[in-house]
Amino acid sequence: AQKVTQAQTEISVVEKEDVTLDCVYETRDTTYYLFWYKQPPSGELVFLIRRNSFDEQNEISGRYSWNFQKSTSSFNFTITASQVVDSAVYFCALSEAMANAGGTSYGKLTFGQGTILTVHP
Amino acid sequence: EAQVTQNPRYLITVTGKKLTVTCSQNMNHEYMSWYRQDPGLGLRQIYYSMNVEVTDKGDVPEGYKVSRKEKRNFPLILESPSPNQTSLYFCASQGRASQREQYFGPGTRLTVT
Numbered sequence: 001a002q003k004v005t006q007a008q009t010e011i012s013v014v015e016k017e018d019v020t021l022d023c024v025y026e027t028r029d030t031t032y033y034l035f036w037y038k039q040p041p042s043g044e045l046v047f048l049i050r051r052n053s054f055d056e057q058n059e060i061s062g063r064y065s066w067n068f069q070k071s072t073s074s075f076n077f078t079i080t081a082s083q084v085v086d087s088a089v090y091f092c093a094l095s096e097a098m099a100n101a102g103g104t105s106y107g108k109l110t111f112g113q114g115t116i117l118t119v120h121p
Numbered sequence: 122e123a124q125v126t127q128n129p130r131y132l133i134t135v136t137g138k139k140l141t142v143t144c145s146q147n148m149n150h151e152y153m154s155w156y157r158q159d160p161g162l163g164l165r166q167i168y169y170s171m172n173v174e175v176t177d178k179g180d181v182p183e184g185y186k187v188s189r190k191e192k193r194n195f196p197l198i199l200e201s202p203s204p205n206q207t208s209l210y211f212c213a214s215q216g217r218a219s220q221r222e223q224y225f226g227p228g229t230r231l232t233v234t
Contacts (some may be wrong), residue, residue, distance in 0.1 A: 004163075006163075009161070035222075043209065043227070043228050043230075044225070044227050044228060045211065045225040045228075047222060047225075050222055091163060091164065093164075095223075107152050107154065107169060107171070107215065108154065108166050108169060108179065109154075109156075109164070109166070109213075109223060110166075111156075111163035111164040111165070112163050113161055113162060113163045114161075114163050
């Protein structure tokens with residue numbers, strides 16, 4: 001069974017601090033996708049990044065960076081120079097492969113419990 | 122604009138009164154899914170559908186029904202809501218294997234008293 005663990009329930013930082021959100025996953029699939037979503041106070045889910053299991057390159061997008069390590073089954077997310085607008089709940093998720101008549105497609109997302117990030121001015 | 126819509130966005134109801142939350146997508150996606158979000162549990166899948174007339178249970182299907190009569194619509198039905206179904210519900214859709222991202226609706230906050 002798929003499992004995603006975000007051990008940090010809540011993190012509180014002061015603006016301009018760097019913060020890393022941890023994500024550890026379990027899967028028996030050799031092919032899978034990992035995601036990060038942001039949920040601001042307004043409640044919608046905002047897609048941040050998708051990484052497939054064959055691509056272990058780290059990625060940087062502005063103040064955001066992601067460190068994917070298959071050896072430790074981790075997909076951590078770092079925000080550099082945090083801002084108040086970064087305050088949100090962040091979810092890590094894992095997508096398993098599901099077969100259908102047209103071939104294999106990716107469907108169900110297994111989410112972690114979420115990490116509440118609060119950035120104080 | 123590509124989007125997933127849900128209605129209603131907010132709903133307060135009483136135990137036992139049947140309700141339907143609608144979900145519609147305009148991207149011609151085959152795959153649609155319902156999730157519920159609860160504090161400390163993240164999002165958990167309720168039901169999913171791989172295509173028209175093809176639905177299956179997710180991790181927490183008890184107390185819910187779905188149907189997929191048209192490709193664009195995937196309503197979530199609570200025949201007899203109970204207070205433990207008070208939650209935030211999200212509908213999602215996804216296209217073929219080359220499109221790995223799931224698109225989420227804005228969420229429906231349901232309170233059952």
